[in-house]
Amino acid sequence: MLVEQRGWLSAEEFNAQLGLCQFLPGPNVVNLSIVVGKRFHGWRGAIVAPLGMLLAPMLVVLLLGMAYDRWGQLPLAQDMLRGVAAAGCGLLFAMAWRMGAALRDKLFFLPFTGLTVLAIAWLRWPMPAVMLGGLAAAGAVAWWRLGRA
Amino acid sequence: MIVVQLFLEFTLLSFIAFGGATALLPEMHRVVVDQHHWLDATTFTHLYAIAQAAPGPNVLVVTLIGWEIAGLAGALATTLAMCLPMSVLIYLLIDRWDSFAGRRWQQAVSLGVAPLAVGLVFSGATLIARSAGLGWAGVVLIAVVVLGNLKTAWHPLWFIAGGALLGGLGLI
Numbered sequence: 001m002l003v004e005q006r007g008w009l010s011a012e013e014f015n016a017q018l019g020l021c022q023f024l025p026g027p028n029v030v031n032l033s034i035v036v037g038k039r040f041h042g043w044r045g046a047i048v049a050p051l052g053m054l055l056a057p058m059l060v061v062l063l064l065g066m067a068y069d070r071w072g073q074l075p076l077a078q079d080m081l082r083g084v085a086a087a088g089c090g091l092l093f094a095m096a097w098r099m100g101a102a103l104r105d106k107l108f109f110l111p112f113t114g115l116t117v118l119a120i121a122w123l124r125w126p127m128p129a130v131m132l133g134g135l136a137a138a139g140a141v142a143w144w145r146l147g148r149a
Numbered sequence: 150m151i152v153v154q155l156f157l158e159f160t161l162l163s164f165i166a167f168g169g170a171t172a173l174l175p176e177m178h179r180v181v182v183d184q185h186h187w188l189d190a191t192t193f194t195h196l197y198a199i200a201q202a203a204p205g206p207n208v209l210v211v212t213l214i215g216w217e218i219a220g221l222a223g224a225l226a227t228t229l230a231m232c233l234p235m236s237v238l239i240y241l242l243i244d245r246w247d248s249f250a251g252r253r254w255q256q257a258v259s260l261g262v263a264p265l266a267v268g269l270v271f272s273g274a275t276l277i278a279r280s281a282g283l284g285w286a287g288v289v290l291i292a293v294v295v296l297g298n299l300k301t302a303w304h305p306l307w308f309i310a311g312g313a314l315l316g317g318l319g320l321i
Contacts, residue, residue, distance in 0.1 A: 004154045013205065020246045024258055026235030027208035034236045035243050046240050050232065057205020058212055062224060064199050065216040072195065076292045076317060078206040083290070083316020085281040087308045088201035090294025092274035097299060099168075099267045109264040117267025120175045123184070127176035131165045131265060139261035146253055146260070 002036060004051055009036065105145055111140040151187075155215055158185075159230035168266030170208040170231070174273030177214065178280075187218045190280035192250045197277055202309050208232070287321045 002008050009017075021031035032048045037049025071077050103109050116134055119125045153316060160178050174197065181187050188196075196217060198212035215227030221313050242249075249255050278291060294308045315321050 016250065017243070017246075020239065020243065020249060024235055024239060024242075024256070025168075026163055026239070027166070027169050027206060027232060029206040030208065030232045030236060031239050034239050038240055038243060043240075046236075048244055050236065053206070054209075054228070054232070057203065057209055058224075058228065061200065061203050061209045061212050062216060062221075063201055065196075065213050065224070065293060068195065068217075078195075079319055080313045080317040081198045082281055082287065083312035083314070083321040084198035084202055084284065084309055085194050085277055085312075086287040086290045086316070086321055087294050087312025088198055089274050089281065090291040091201070091278045091298055091305050091308060092174075092270055092277065093291065094295045094298035095171070096267055096271040096274060097295070099263070099270060101315070103267065103318065104260065111184055111261070112261075112264040113268040113271070116265045117272050117275075120269060121272035124179060126179065127269075128161065128165050129171075131167065134265045135258070135261055136262075138264055139257045142257040142260035143253065146256055 008040065108141055108145060109138065112141075151219050152226045154185075155219060155223055155228045156226040159211060159215075159227045160234055161233045163234050166231070166235070167262045168269055170206075171273060172245060172266050172269035174210075175269060175276050178212070178276050180274075181214060181218070188214070191282065192217065194277055194281045202306075202313070283321065286315075290315065290321055 003011050004015050017035045018032060021028050021035065024031060033049040033053045034046045037045035100113060112134060114132065119130045120127060150235055178193055182190050182193050195294060196213045197210055200213055201206060203209065211227040211231045212224045215223035292313060297303065297308060
């Protein structure tokens with residue numbers, strides 16, 4: 001929308017800034033809206049843009065949360081939520097698959113995916129430690145691979 | 150002060166949210182369910198399911214978690230904690246981004262973090278699968294959705310709706 005409908009950004013600018021937002025942790029949509037907001041209206045834009053992005057969906061989610069508190073224990077709701085959870089889980093596996101397929105240099109980097117799953121899903125280690133260790137190791141391999149390229 | 154605790158825990162989480170909120174699922178589960186016992190595993194799974202079905206960015210699962218633990222104050226605390234720290238950092242960094250972008254260390258971090266993010270999303274999926282209380286039909290549904298999502302261009306909401314329907318019919 002920002003690029004095609006309004007012409008506020010060129011496609012290259014959009015991609016470059018998306019790069020930063022994906023590079024840094026945090027929700028990408030929020031990060032990106034800060035960048036675009038700041039660019040057009042300074043700090044005011046950077047405050048308004050993410051709010052605009054989040055406020056309406058947040059209200060919807062809160063209403064759903066209230067509905068869950070009220071009716072969530074009903075057998076029908078439990079059954080439906082189980083079905084949705086299963087479908088959502090399938091979407092997650094598919095997403096992991098796609099992300100994995102998009103990895104470059106799989107021979108060197110897929111093992112880190114395996115180790116992450118082992119540490120997080122199996123051993124249930126705390127994620128900050130796993131990410132620090134994993135990033136140090138995988139980043140070192142990446143540094144080395146980049147040097148050879 | 151559970152709201153303060155929520156805010157601090159989710160602030161910490163926001164700094165490691167490489168790959169967005171989805172990649173955080175396993176850690177949120179660990180903190181919220183295993184460590185603090187704020188929610189049980191089934192409720193956590195339900196909240197994830199609701200967030201998937203709702204419109205809007207997937208970060209809103211943290212809003213729901215906060216809501217369920219501590220009401221409106223909790224919802225605001227978790228959402229703000231998840232979004233604010235990195236927002237401020239990005240606000241400050243964006244103008245220097247051009248001088249970082251493409252540097253070898255920046256590329257190395259980007260390359261290095263990608264396989265970890267894949268592992269995190271995969272881990273989140275296994276956790277949801279394990280705590281959703283699924284029978285064989287549920288496992289079949291997961292497999293069908295994985296294939297359907299990878300092989301067709303259908304909107305994800307169709308799969309969610311299908312899951313709700315099958316679940317509502319008592320099949321899952």
